[in-house]
Amino acid sequence: MEAMRRDVKFTYRDYLGLPEDKRYELIDGEFHLTPAPGELHQRISRELEFELMMYCKSHKGWILYDAPFDVVLSDINVVQPDILLIHAKRKGIITPHYVRSAPDICIEILYPSTSQRDVEVKRQLYLKYGVQEYWIVDPEAQTVEVLLAGKDFFETHRVFTVATPLSSPLLPDLSLDLRKVFAEE
Numbered sequence: 105m106e107a108m109r110r111d112v113k114f115t116y117r118d119y120l121g122l123p124e125d126k127r128y129e130l131i132d133g134e135f136h137l138t139p140a141p142g143e144l145h146q147r148i149s150r151e152l153e154f155e156l157m158m159y160c161k162s163h164k165g166w167i168l169y170d171a172p173f174d175v176v177l178s179d180i181n182v183v184q185p186d187i188l189l190i191h192a193k194r195k196g197i198i199t200p201h202y203v204r205s206a207p208d209i210c211i212e213i214l215y216p217s218t219s220q221r222d223v224e225v226k227r228q229l230y231l232k233y234g235v236q237e238y239w240i241v242d243p244e245a246q247t248v249e250v251l252l253a254g255k256d257f258f259e260t261h262r263v264f265t266v267a268t269p270l271s272s273p274l275l276p277d278l279s280l281d282l283r284k285v286f287a288e289e
Contacts, residue, residue, distance in 0.1 A: 115179045127172055131225060133180040138218060141186075144243050145213050149186055151285045152211070152241065156187065159278055165192045166275070174202035175210075177233040183226060186241075187211040189275075206234040209274060213241040227251070231258055237274050246286045 113133020122128055127138040141149070153170055160166045171184045188207035190198060197205040210230050212222040223240060230238050231253055238251040238258055247265050250272060251258035264270040270280040 113180050116176055116182055117179075119182050127184065129184055130180060130182040131221070131229065136221065138184065139215070141213070141215055145186075145215050147289065148213055148241060148243055148285055151287070152213075152280075153187055155280050155284060156189070159275060159280075160189075163275070163277065166190070167192060167195060167198065169203070175207060176202050176204050177206060177229065181229060181233070183229065185210040185226075186213045191274075206230065208235070209237040209239065209272070210235050211239040211241060214243060227258055237261075237272060241285075243286070246282070248282060248285075 114130060114135060115133070116130065119128065119130045119135070122135070127140070129136045129138055149170065153168065156168055160168050167190045168187065169190075170187050173184060173188070175183050175185060175188065177183065182202075185207070188203070188211065189209040190203065190207045194205075194208065197203055210226075212226060214222055227238060234253070236253050238253075240249045240251070241247075242249070247263050248270055249263045250261040250270070252261045252273060261273060262271075264282060266282045266286055268282075270278065270282055272278050
């Protein structure tokens with residue numbers, strides 16, 4: 105869906121006034137409707153979240169959330185990553201209703217209607233506001249691209265397939281079997 109536009113940029117306060125029956129993101133002061141994810145997206149999200157939650161339980165120090173949970177990057181930028189991780193030393197950015205700064209790791213699962221926004225727009229937004237690692241999960245290709253924040257751009261750390269366990273520079277000892285994540289039920 106095309107963004108809702110006007111000459112004056114919308115703010116987080118405007119965002120809070122939207123009806124709660126739909127999901128929106130606010131990017132550069134423009135509302136973007138985010139459709140409900142389909143079955144494949146939900147299945148991959150559930151499996152990835154399960155594997156990461158198991159990691160978080162055995163490696164203390166990480167807090168995991170999933171969408172819908174607002175990440176307020178600024179007054180005109182509010183997003184809802186599919187999965188996000190915050191190191192416990194930064195837990196002060198977590199409020200009862202939203203995260204008030206960039207998470208350490210943001211994970212987006214590509215969906216046809218939002219993939220361009222996830223790959224291009226959010227990539228720049230996450231870099232600008234300090235996300236350290238950005239994972240782009242491609243259900244069609246069955247890959248996860250792990251990107252690391254550099255000074256001016258995200259660099260590809262590695263593109264993982266079902267043949268290679270996923271590892272992360274920020275998550276020591278993580279060895280995530282993507283066959284489980286992408287498995288059909």
